[in-house]
Amino acid sequence: MPHIATVPPAQATGETADVYGELRRMSGSGLVAQVVQVFSLRASSMRRMIRSWELAMWVGGAPRMNRELVAAAVARLEHCHY
Amino acid sequence: MAPLVSGLAADATPLERALIDLARRAHDAPALLTPADLDPVRAVAGDDALDYLLVLCAFHFITRIADLLAVPPEVLPPALRRVEVVRRLGVWMTSLLLRRMDLANRPDRASFDDARSRVEALLGHPVGQSLEPLRIRPKVVESIALALEERDRASSLDRATLARVQRTVEAALPRSAEDANGFQARPADPVEGFAFVGTRYAQRTTSEAIATLRRAGYDDLGILDLAIAVADANQWARMFRLTGLPPSLFVLA
Numbered sequence: 634m635p636h637i638a639t640v641p642p643a644q645a646t647g648e649t650a651d652v653y654g655e656l657r658r659m660s661g662s663g664l665v666a667q668v669v670q671v672f673s674l675r676a677s678s679m680r681r682m683i684r685s686w687e688l689a690m691w692v693g694g695a696p697r698m699n700r701e702l703v704a705a706a707v708a709r710l711e712h713c714h715y
Numbered sequence: 716m717a718p719l720v721s722g723l724a725a726d727a728t729p730l731e732r733a734l735i736d737l738a739r740r741a742h743d744a745p746a747l748l749t750p751a752d753l754d755p756v757r758a759v760a761g762d763d764a765l766d767y768l769l770v771l772c773a774f775h776f777i778t779r780i781a782d783l784l785a786v787p788p789e790v791l792p793p794a795l796r797r798v799e800v801v802r803r804l805g806v807w808m809t810s811l812l813l814r815r816m817d818l819a820n821r822p823d824r825a826s827f828d829d830a831r832s833r834v835e836a837l838l839g840h841p842v843g844q845s846l847e848p849l850r851i852r853p854k855v856v857e858s859i860a861l862a863l864e865e866r867d868r869a870s871s872l873d874r875a876t877l878a879r880v881q882r883t884v885e886a887a888l889p890r891s892a893e894d895a896n897g898f899q900a901r902p903a904d905p906v907e908g909f910a911f912v913g914t915r916y917a918q919r920t921t922s923e924a925i926a927t928l929r930r931a932g933y934d935d936l937g938i939l940d941l942a943i944a945v946a947d948a949n950q951w952a953r954m955f956r957l958t959g960l961p962p963s964l965f966v967l968a
Binding site for chain 2: 660666697
């Protein structure tokens with residue numbers, strides 16, 4: 634359980650539901666990452682998180698495998714539980 | 716990953732070594748980063764160095780959000796990952812989920828001038844040549860604009876609190892591996908304590924720390940905004956040092 638309340642996709646309405654739809658289109662899958670859901674109390678912040686993720690991991694020409702390497706290294710060094 | 720991070724992977728490429736070394740510096744001593752720390756990556760990857768810089772900064776944001784707010788893992792809780800067979804099963808399940816995603820690269824649809832104008836509109840003044848180091852990667856400028864929009868248009872926190880979070884993050888920024896991994900006294904103030912732990916070792920954030928914030932008057936949205944402020948200050952602390960951008964683009968006076 635996160636420390637704060639969230640609005641799961643199945644309960645989302647209005648702009649929050651729209652942003653969940655944007656996430657599905659961005660990622661090309663039905664997966665709604667928990668680290669995106671945690672922003673769901675405010676749709677604009679969730680939209681910002683999704684775009685930031687896209688800019689970092691999808692946009693540009695650097696090979697995906699190397700981007701994943703950097704992401705995984707940061708997470709490991711920070712001992713991130715997620 | 717473990718052999719790569721530990722430096723023991725014999726078959727790592729020069730780029731992999733440069734990326735891991737950068738990630739380690741940005742974790743152990745971010746307060747001491749300079750633009751020269753990006754040079755080894757740039758020497759191997761050219762302009763793609765800015766792509767990796769953005770990933771590095773974005774994940775200093777994402778990992779803090781995850782740890783400060785106790786975001787549940789997608790597949791396996793941490794305790795189960797210690798069982799090797801279960802951990803491997805979790806990796807396999809994660810790979811199944813990722814296989815359904817579109818992981819192909821996409822073009823940068825923003826122009827540098829548009830992204831700079833967005834930043835200038837948010838700041839309310841021209842930025843001159845200060846964003847020029849990012850001209851070849853407008854998406855990095857767009858990421859700065861997104862952080863400014865979050866800070867100035869979305870956050871429920873007042874400017875004084877945002878500035879206090881930023882000052883606490885800057886003061887807590889590790890200068891050595893001991894700072895990043897050891898045990899130090901944390902500020903007694905709940906907001907400053909949250910920012911201090913979130914900067915040095917966000918994974919140590921406790922339910923009691925969150926309860927203390929609630930007793931100080933922060934509701935769910937306020938706690939979310941504190942976590943965002945801590946995470947943004949941490950990604951910005953690394954970005955401005957590695958690019959040579961003026962800190963004042965994001966840091967409040």
